Amino acid sequence: MSHLTIPAGQGPAGDTTHAEHSGTPYGDSARSSDVHVFEGPRLLRDLADGPGLGMHRRRAPRALAVPPRSQHVGALADLLEAVDLRGRGGAAFPLARKVRTATKAKGRPVVVVNAAEGEPASSKDSVLMLLKPHLVLDGAQAVAHALGASAVHVVVPGERPAVERAARTALAERADTGDITMTVHRAECRFVAGESSAVLELLAGRPNLPVTTQRPSAVSGLGGRPTVLSNAETFAQAALVVRDGVDAYCAAGTHAEPGTRLLTIDGDGERPTVLEVAHGTPLAPILAAVDADADTGLLLGGYHGTWLAGDVVAGLTVSATAITAAGAAIGAGVLLPLRAGACPVRRTAVIVGYLAGESANRCGPCRFGLPALAEALREVAFGTVSSTARLEQLATTVEGRGSCHHPDGTTRSIRSLLRVFPEEVDAHLSGSCAAGDLVGTRTLVAGTLVAGTLGTGTLVAGTLGTQTFDTRAFGIGTVGAGAMAGVR
Amino acid sequence: MWPTGGREAQQLRVDWQACDGHGLCAELLPEVVRLDEWGFPVVDRPVPAGLRRHARTAVSACPKLALRLQQR
Numbered sequence: 268m269s270h271l272t273i274p275a276g277q278g279p280a281g282d283t284t285h286a287e288h289s290g291t292p293y294g295d296s297a298r299s300s301d302v303h304v305f306e307g308p309r310l311l312r313d314l315a316d317g318p319g320l321g322m323h324r325r326r327a328p329r330a331l332a333v334p335p336r337s338q339h340v341g342a343l344a345d346l347l348e349a350v351d352l353r354g355r356g357g358a359a360f361p362l363a364r365k366v367r368t369a370t371k372a373k374g375r376p377v378v379v380v381n382a383a384e385g386e387p388a389s390s391k392d393s394v395l396m397l398l399k400p401h402l403v404l405d406g407a408q409a410v411a412h413a414l415g416a417s418a419v420h421v422v423v424p425g426e427r428p429a430v431e432r433a434a435r436t437a438l439a440e441r442a443d444t445g446d447i448t449m450t451v452h453r454a455e456c457r458f459v460a461g462e463s464s465a466v467l468e469l470l471a472g473r474p475n476l477p478v479t480t481q482r483p484s485a486v487s488g489l490g491g492r493p494t495v496l497s498n499a500e501t502f503a504q505a506a507l508v509v510r511d512g513v514d515a516y517c518a519a520g521t522h523a524e525p526g527t528r529l530l531t532i533d534g535d536g537e538r539p540t541v542l543e544v545a546h547g548t549p550l551a552p553i554l555a556a557v558d559a560d561a562d563t564g565l566l567l568g569g570y571h572g573t574w575l576a577g578d579v580v581a582g583l584t585v586s587a588t589a590i591t592a593a594g595a596a597i598g599a600g601v602l603l604p605l606r607a608g609a610c611p612v613r614r615t616a617v618i619v620g621y622l623a624g625e626s627a628n629r630c631g632p633c634r635f636g637l638p639a640l641a642e643a644l645r646e647v648a649f650g651t652v653s654s655t656a657r658l659e660q661l662a663t664t665v666e667g668r669g670s671c672h673h674p675d676g677t678t679r680s681i682r683s684l685l686r687v688f689p690e691e692v693d694a695h696l697s698g699s700c701a702a703g704d705l706v707g708t709r710t711l712v713a714g715t716l717v718a719g720t721l722g723t724g725t726l727v728a729g730t731l732g733t734q735t736f737d738t739r740a741f742g743i744g745t746v747g748a749g750a751m752a753g754v755r
Numbered sequence: 756m757w758p759t760g761g762r763e764a765q766q767l768r769v770d771w772q773a774c775d776g777h778g779l780c781a782e783l784l785p786e787v788v789r790l791d792e793w794g795f796p797v798v799d800r801p802v803p804a805g806l807r808r809h810a811r812t813a814v815s816a817c818p819k820l821a822l823r824l825q826q827r
Contacts, residue, residue, distance in 0.1 A: 670772055
């Protein structure tokens with residue numbers, strides 16, 4: 268296990284674009300700029316090497332220094348399909364299908380690496396860009412080469428300037444990109460900025476906000492060109508498939524879901540943990556290894572995620588199929604554990620309040636509906652209403668009505684709260700709180716968000732599945748400056 | 756039930772960023788469009804073939820050009 272410290276500081280060129288952001292649901296504690304990183308089997312291995320290109324190439328001499336231009340795009344798509352590589356940004360769309368679609372569409376394709384997580388609870392793409400940027404760029408370059416693309420755009424989160432610096436440093440090291448232009452773009456500091464259509468808007472020089480799209484970006488994306496846009500981790504996984512081959516890639520994970528996946532486990536006020544696990548790994552030991560207590564439940568998939576009860580979490584594995592069967596979705600791999608005795612109603616109210624403030628205010632149902640939803644949920648939390656009728660009616664009203672899935676994602680956590688925690692909700696409706704957490708709830712109304720108390724910060728080395736994690740501290744220490752999770 | 760005329764059903768789609776909640780669509784096509792509590796359109800059924808002309812009127816009358824008639 269390693270410990271990545273990214274001290275708060277000035278943004279690139281002294282530019283701090285933090286001013287307009289409305290903050291995270293965890294208030295001051297989220298200024299914590301540290302992320303715990305476990306050494307992992309593939310993406311996160313050899314962390315002590317540092318992020319440089321030299322060691323990256325020495326570790327894997329057969330790597331994609333200059334992938335053969337002649338590599339047929341169909342062959343690449345076959346590789347991606349053979350391991351069923353799906354997008355790791357949340358939508359889980361098969362990358363092979365994007366690549367094939369882009370091949371058939373008119374125009375010279377463009378590749379977009381989306382490392383702008385937007386969601387404050389997610390850190391995995393930032394960690395990847397900070398520690399293993401060349402794996403991400405290898406994957407993007409391989410896809411770009413196969414497609415005959417002219418450009419690779421790397422989009423970094425505005426609120427994490429260290430990530431931008433790491434991306435720029437990595438790009439400057441790569442002199443072997445041929446006729447592919449690689450550029451870095453800084454997303455705005457807001458939740459919806461990382462949404463794929465918002466990213467394309469940013470690249471087109473327009474406001475970094477989601478828009479209604481008529482056609483898939485693989486058909487007509489940036490400037491009308493076929494655009495293969497995927498999450499940073501997706502491209503890193505693609506690099507592994509291309510470099511190591513299908514058999515090696517499938518050596519980890521399960522038959523149905525080969526390979527590994529990055530997770531971010533929220534520290535409930537303490538620093539989050541990023542780790543890489545093989546598909547099929549049981550969730551319980553992973554949570555135990557990071558001292559996370561999910562006895563009450565787990566919000567799986569981040570702020571747009573789904574609540575699962577503690578007993579369900581105990582039997583779950585890291586598998587999209589198993590998680591779907593449990594009624595949730597793994598999304599971008601964000602896990603928000605709810606410690607024993609904590610209140611899911613309050614926690615959801617805090618998150619929904621934050622999400623309402625993160626609306627781009629462009630689509631009426633989102634602009635007006637989300638604040639109304641947040642208010643209705645606060646009323647439930649305070650017990651000033653006797654039923655959830657208004658809350659449910661509002662949820663129905665906003666669902667499916669907007670350019671992006673921000674409204675739908677917001678109602679998802681509310682719906683699952685009502686489904687999974689009916690007793691806790693009923694307790695609030697009658698003016699009490701099973702978790703004794705009404706004080707915290709009251710605090711919320713004043714706008715002062717109280718940090719949770721879980722997470723002693725004591726991290727233990729653990730064995731997750733077949734992977735033993737290294738406990739040595741790695742020498743990255745201070746990777747540039749910039750607030751990691753400090754989304755101000 | 757509205758007569759379908761044996762043709763494929765069409766759907767009104769709202770461009771949510773463009774829509775400003777003027778509400779003309781609900782005036783012109785109340786059979787298909789109602790307004791939510793903030794005045795934004797709720798389209799919860801396809802356009803029956805018999806109302807297609809009215810739907811086209813609603814599309815062209817929208818002051819923000821925020822409506823489209825699409826094949827389902």
